[in-house]
Amino acid sequence: MTVQVVIGSGDQELVTALSAQFAELTGIEVIGVETTSAEVLGVVNAEQDFDVVLVDDEIGPLSAHELVREIGMRRPHGAAVLLSAKVDEDLLTRALEAGAKGVLARQPSLEELRARVVAAAEWSRGMRRRLGTAMADDFPDGRRGRMVAVCGAKGGTGATTVAVQLALAVAAHKSVCLVDMDLQTGDIPSYLDLVHRRSIADLVGVATEITGTVLGDALFIHESGPHVLLAPAEGERAEDVTALAARQILGALRARYEVVIVDCGAFMTEGSMTAVEYADRVIMTVTPDLPALRAAKRMAQLWARLKARKEEEIYVLLTRLGRRSEIQPDFAARILNLPLTKTTIPSSFRALEKAINNGTLARVEDDGYRRAIAALGIEVGVLPVDTGGEVRAGRRAKVDT
Structure with missing residues (x-):
């Protein structure tokens, strides 16, 4: 199955270079390029399928780390990989704490790009298999609790x-x-x-x-x-x-x-x-x-x-x-x-x-x-407006197994 990638970057030169590299890789397809954090979150919130989002460290208006956190919270099985001009231990630690599935240099080798994207996609698909049934059963329209x-x-x-x-x-x-x-x-x-x-x-x-x-x-x-x-x-x-x-x-x-x-x-x-x-x-x-x-x-x-x-x-x-x-x-x-x-x-x-x-x-x-x-x-939006002011004993909820 083809790995579907979204690139999040306002740097046209970087996007062009990455797109050229992906064109040389079989089994990986760029399905979208979003230039701002808001556009990336629009894709995340939509029903469009993707495996990996490449997040440019220089994207805005949200910082890259904030954007990675938002991707993880809005789509728990979504995999984000951070692109940065400087890759060091401190950056890797902060990226992982934010929920990124890896870090890549802004000019990665072809093999580095393939390895990181494929690994992130495998994680994403594994999480989708584990969470997919529960999410589909409880929230068929794709929303979350x-x-x-x-x-x-x-x-x-x-x-x-x-x-x-x-x-x-x-x-x-x-x-x-x-x-x-x-x-x-x-x-x-x-x-x-x-x-x-x-x-x-x-x-x-x-x-x-x-x-x-x-x-x-x-x-x-x-x-x-x-x-x-x-x-x-x-x-x-x-x-x-x-x-x-x-x-x-x-x-x-x-x-x-x-x-x-x-x-x-x-x-x-x-x-x-x-x-x-x-x-x-x-x-x-x-x-x-x-x-x-x-x-x-x-x-x-x-x-x-x-x-x-x-x-x-x-x-x-x-x-x-x-x-x-x-x-x-x-x-x-x-x-x-x-x-x-x-x-x-x-x-x-x-x-x-x-x-x-x-x-x-x-x-x-x-x-x-x-x-x-x-x-x-x-x-706060967790009770219907016709509750009528009464707190009654609740029903038992079912956890999918």
Whole structure:
């Protein structure tokens, strides 16, 4: 089968040279030349088949590494190879961390070009075979699941509670996977009263070839509907979940579930930062007090400096808000200078305390709280608008094997 290649470069001289080389190689065909990162992503988002994208290090407006990351997240089985004038160990490391399947000099030899492109194409087709059935069955129109990352501005702002409640609400309508990316202190088992011996750390070694069977072994299926991927029980194993592994694991989950909700906690690791970077929507939970608001500003500025998330793309969720709270949404918005969700979560301490202590978060005895979670789900696009404000027990979702 002919290997299909897309060249992403605005350098006409480079494109001409590469096209001439490919013309000499049998079994490889250039099916398109895109001059900007936006044009490359247009091809990635379309239903057009391809095996490998060659990404010029000088492409824009997105940087080459950002473009490689986007290709991997938008098409988990898509293989990107970086073209660079200077190939060294540092560049190779950064390219692999971004998800590239190799690096080539801008003027490669014919044999180097063939070897790298064929190797990347073989990886792409292998991933397509592993993921293709699930993707075709769940999303016949080629779309992927929506991912929402929930982060705490600081500890105690309710990020885990919101993530769990949101997953329980969504499970009544869609297939959903709840991921505990609070890798050192994740506590979802306590919230859902579950015991499971497997965790996300068990997927790291097979992150490049995740199958439905492998996922089925790692996931816990909660009686209320959500499938749950836990953080490792041993906090030191958090370091095993690298940015590359997290990207691959989250990509595999998005290929199988309509919604993926990631609890990132309040402490940033490579894994949680990757979730923040690639989520469709990032929610930062904040309680109505100055320490939490200041922590939110610091967190947003950190993400912006690391180019993980622009400040205007973060949505702050006020939790534990009551009529008597000194800080109300308008005042919080002025302090933060960040977008706030229209939804706020009321203070429901007694109902939540009882539900958490009994491991029955699916049955919080507070109608106002349940309606707020449903409204949040609608606002972030994971619940249908006709939810009616009720959080019901979810259906069981099926993982393809």
